[in-house]
Amino acid sequence: MQTHYPAPVSSYLERTADPDSVVVNIGPSHPATHGTIQIIAELSGETVKKADVHCGYLHRGFEKEAEHHTYHKVIPYTDRLNYCSALNNNFVFADAVERLLGIAITPRCTVLRTLLCEYSRIADHVTCVAASVMEMGAMTAFLYLMTVRDYIYEHLNHLTGARLTHSYVRIGGLARDLPDGWLARLEEILQFCERYVARIHGLMDRNRIFIDRTRNVAAMTTAHALNWGFTGPILRSTGLGVDLRKDSPYLAYDQLEFEVPVGIKGDNYDRYYVRMCEIDESISMIRQCVRMLPGGPVSVDDPRVSLPEKELVYTQIEALIQHFKLVMEGIRVPPGEIYVAHEAPNGELGFYLISDGTARPYKLHIRSPSFVHMGGMHTLLEGYQVADVVPTFGSMNMIGGECDR
Amino acid sequence: MLRDALTTALNGLFERTGESFGMPVLELRPENIVPVVNRLRAEFGFELFLDVTAVDYPQRSPRFDVVYHLYSRKHNGRIRLKVSVPEDRPVVPTLTPLYGSARYMEREVHDMYGIGFEGNTDLRPILLYEGFAGHPLRKDYVMDMEQPIVPYRE
Numbered sequence: 384m385q386t387h388y389p390a391p392v393s394s395y396l397e398r399t400a401d402p403d404s405v406v407v408n409i410g411p412s413h414p415a416t417h418g419t420i421q422i423i424a425e426l427s428g429e430t431v432k433k434a435d436v437h438c439g440y441l442h443r444g445f446e447k448e449a450e451h452h453t454y455h456k457v458i459p460y461t462d463r464l465n466y467c468s469a470l471n472n473n474f475v476f477a478d479a480v481e482r483l484l485g486i487a488i489t490p491r492c493t494v495l496r497t498l499l500c501e502y503s504r505i506a507d508h509v510t511c512v513a514a515s516v517m518e519m520g521a522m523t524a525f526l527y528l529m530t531v532r533d534y535i536y537e538h539l540n541h542l543t544g545a546r547l548t549h550s551y552v553r554i555g556g557l558a559r560d561l562p563d564g565w566l567a568r569l570e571e572i573l574q575f576c577e578r579y580v581a582r583i584h585g586l587m588d589r590n591r592i593f594i595d596r597t598r599n600v601a602a603m604t605t606a607h608a609l610n611w612g613f614t615g616p617i618l619r620s621t622g623l624g625v626d627l628r629k630d631s632p633y634l635a636y637d638q639l640e641f642e643v644p645v646g647i648k649g650d651n652y653d654r655y656y657v658r659m660c661e662i663d664e665s666i667s668m669i670r671q672c673v674r675m676l677p678g679g680p681v682s683v684d685d686p687r688v689s690l691p692e693k694e695l696v697y698t699q700i701e702a703l704i705q706h707f708k709l710v711m712e713g714i715r716v717p718p719g720e721i722y723v724a725h726e727a728p729n730g731e732l733g734f735y736l737i738s739d740g741t742a743r744p745y746k747l748h749i750r751s752p753s754f755v756h757m758g759g760m761h762t763l764l765e766g767y768q769v770a771d772v773v774p775t776f777g778s779m780n781m782i783g784g785e786c787d788r
Numbered sequence: 789m790l791r792d793a794l795t796t797a798l799n800g801l802f803e804r805t806g807e808s809f810g811m812p813v814l815e816l817r818p819e820n821i822v823p824v825v826n827r828l829r830a831e832f833g834f835e836l837f838l839d840v841t842a843v844d845y846p847q848r849s850p851r852f853d854v855v856y857h858l859y860s861r862k863h864n865g866r867i868r869l870k871v872s873v874p875e876d877r878p879v880v881p882t883l884t885p886l887y888g889s890a891r892y893m894e895r896e897v898h899d900m901y902g903i904g905f906e907g908n909t910d911l912r913p914i915l916l917y918e919g920f921a922g923h924p925l926r927k928d929y930v931m932d933m934e935q936p937i938v939p940y941r942e
Contacts, residue, residue, distance in 0.1 A: 439915040446900075447924055451931060482809060609835045612889025630864050721809050722857055722868065724838075733839060733857065750839040750857070758892025787915055 404432055407769070411440045415518050415773045419783035420757065422776070426769055434764040434772075438757050441787035449747040453713025454480050454554055457744065462548035464751065465785040467510045468503035470539075471727045472785075473552035478633065479723040479734045480554050483716050486685055490677045492556050497635040498672035499539075499551070500725075501665040502569075505576060506535045507728035507780075508616075508658040508665075515655065515777030516587060519596050524586050527579050534572050541565065554714055555689050556682025566673055573666050580662055587655070597651035601763035601775040608649060611759025614752055615730025616657045617779065621649030627726035638675065639668050654778040688714050713742030722750075729753055729780055753779075753786035790832075790863050797831060798824060813868045818880045821871055825858070825886055833862030837887035840894060842901040844927045850874035854903060856883075873903065882908035900925035 404427045410416030419441045425433040445464070449457045461476045462469040474496050481488060488496075513528035536546040542565060543549035543558070551558050587593050605621040618625055624643040628636040644660035646653025682689045686705055695702035716738040724733035730752030737746040756779050763775050791812040795805050801824050804815040816824055828834040836859040843853040856869040871880050882905040883890040894905040895914040902923040905911065913920060919938045922929050 437914070439913070439917070442915040444924060447929075447931065610888045612837055612887065614836070625861060719808070722811060722839075722866065724866075731838065731859075735839065735841060735855070735857070737843060746843050748839070748841040754892065754896070755889050758889055762888070 403427065409772060416776065417781060417783050419787060420776070420781060422764070422772060424764070424769060424772065429768050429770070431764050431767060431769055431772065434761040436757050436760050436764075438754070438783075438786050441783040443788065445788040446747055446749065449744050451743065453742045454716060454744065455709070455713065457747065458552060459548065459550045462550055463784050464749065464788065465507070465727060465729065465732075465753070465782045466547050467782060468507035468728050469547060469549050470499045470503040470551060471507075471725065471732065473549065474500060474634075475723055475725045475727070475732050475734050477552045477554055478725070479721055479736045480714075480716060482723060483719050483721055483736065483738055484554070484688065484714070485717075486555055486683055486688060488556060489680055489683060491560075491679045492681045492683075493635050494672050494676050495557060495561070495681060496552075497639070498669055498676070500634065501668045501672070502535065502539070504665045504728045505662050505669075506532050506539075508662050509535075509576075511728075511777075511780035512583070512655060512658055515774065515780075516593070518773050518777050519593065521587065521590075521593070524583050527582055527586075531572075531576050531579050534575060538565075538568055538572055541568075553682060553690065555685055556680070560681050566676075569669070569673065573669060576662070577666060580659065584659065594652065596771075596774055597655060597778075599648065600651045600767060600771050601778070602648045602650035603763065604649065607762070611762060612755040613730070613759060614755070615726065615728070616654060616661065617649075617730065617756060619643065620646035620653035620657045622647055627724060627731060633725060635672065635675075639671050641668050651774050651778045715740065715742055716744075724750070727752060729782065729785070730756070732785075749785075749788055751785040751788060753781045753783075754788075757781060757786055790860075790865050790867075794828075794832070794867070798827065801827075808868065811866050811868055813870065815870045815872070818871050818873060821856075821869065822881050822883070822886075824869065825856075825883055828858060828860075828867065829886060832860050834858040834860040834867065836861070837883065837889045837893075838866070840883075840890065840897055842897050842903050842925075844901065844925065846927045852878055852901060852903060854880050854897070878902060879904040879906050881906050884908050899923070902926070 404425050407424050407426055409422040411419055411421045421437040423435040424431045445460055448460055458473060461472040464472045509528045509532045513525045517525035540546045541562060543551040603621060605623045608618045608621045622645050624645050626643045629643055641664045644657050646657050690709055691702040691705050696706045718738055718740040720737040722733055722735045724731050732752060733750030735748040736744055739745040760779055764772055791807060794812055801820045802814040802816045806813040838857040838859050840856050845851060850872040852873045854871045857866055859866050873880055882894060894908050895911055897903050898911045899913050899916050900923055921936055
């Protein structure tokens with residue numbers, strides 16, 4: 384058993400490579416690597432012979448922190464995993480805790496969470512496509528999509544009070560109900576989004592430069608994708624329609640009608656196109672959610688988990704005590720362990736939670752799609768040109784917060 | 789029913805079987821992990837290696853659990869495998885020959901818990917930096933532990 388291992392980065396730089404090849408360091412201080420990924424590439428001419436992808440520059444000890452906080456206090460940390468679609472992370476965590484507690488959320492909360500999941504998915508896909516085409520020089524497409532994203536963030540800000548890190552979920556429900564006029568504005572934004580997504584299709588789909596940069600670049604088979612653990616749009620781009628929303632429906636997905644878009648070749652172009660098609664599906668799902676949105680409360684009426692109304696905390700002693708105990712002591716979750724996975728915009732986002740019966744998680748592990756994707760990305764870089772590194776990396780949609788935790 | 793099929797097919801290769809929120813759980817000895825996963829992949833279609841992590845129980849002997857999650861498209865289900873390893877020899881065989889995705893995740897577990905994966909030759913730190921002392925997700929690693937200062941590279 385080997386006990387000493389060489390240092391991760393410098394050992395690769397210092398080792399004696401093939402004398403005919405050049406070792407190039409890309410990142411982490413590079414705008415296209417999102418500031419957190421380092422790729423050490425061994426080049427022969429312009430071709431990447433070998434690539435070593437190194438992450439960890441954004442590691443903040445999320446899993447250690449979670450063991451020292453009560454369940455409600457973990458929610459703001461989950462926001463900071465995938466900060467492009469923070470609500471999805473919130474909901475997986477809440478789902479895991481609620482299943483351990485054995486509580487069922489209200490029908491209104493179920494549909495609202497589904498709606499917000501899809502709304503965040505649009506924001507996430509839009510960000511990914513915008514960033515990846517901008518890195519290839521498509522500035523107009525970037526600005527169009529960023530406009531859509533900002534409308535969505537402003538709109539979520541109206542609902543949750545924060546643009547990016549919403550912390551909107553509560554164990555057993557949501558922080559508050561929809562404000563007046565929120566759904567009317569939602570429809571306006573969806574129509575705006577459809578117009579702008581159509582413009583992107585017009586700008587990119589048959590664009591000679593875009594096709595030359597992305598078609599047949601970093602292509603892979605389904606077997607390759609499964610071997611390297613790719614999930615989400617990356618796996619679907621190879622033609623396999625694996626989608627947890629269809630295969631093991633959670634929230635209200637079993638009541639929605641939607642298609643699972645798949646690609647053909649699993650190359651950069653397919654990954655772009657699958658994401659664009661998923662935006663269309665999400666818009667249709669949001670409209671279905673709005674139509675079926677039931678009335679009633681958004682949080683369960685269970686004094687063990689739900690915080691009382693703020694107004695009552697100031698006027699009734701029972702509510703004050705309940706509030707105090709929930710904030711100071713936290714929710715006591717029965718002992719058990721659970722693995723809950725949702726289809727996050729990037730792929731399977733799993734939370735493995737172990738409770739020992741106290742108010743803090745004994746162990747909370749995140750199966751983050753970005754981290755697994757980075758583990759297999761070198762296979763998509765090797766054999767292609769060094770100029771393909773950035774478009775391929777862009778099409779993976781690596782989110783540093785989620786990758787490094 | 790997946791659980792019944794699994795327990796029949798793999799009889800003798802696992803120690804205990806259970807179920808956790810609808811997911812079959814198998815507890816194995818370290819030497820059985822490779823044959824079991826091999827058969828799970830070949831016979832039950834567990835093609836997607838989702839996750840590997842560890843859990844630290846400092847009061848218990850053996851101290852660590854290594855926990856695997858796999859997904860089968862054929863059965864549309866997940867399975868959890870648990871392997872207990874002692875503190876003085878925290879080693880399990882690697883699964884990298886079977887799944888490429890195990891490569892990165894085993895590096896992370898090695899980082900965080902100091903668990904070795906026999907046969908994985910690339911266990912360089914991944915989320916931690918070079919020169920980090922200790923294994924931060926072990927329960928005896930206190931939150932405000934100070935780390936040695938890493939010198940500037942020339």
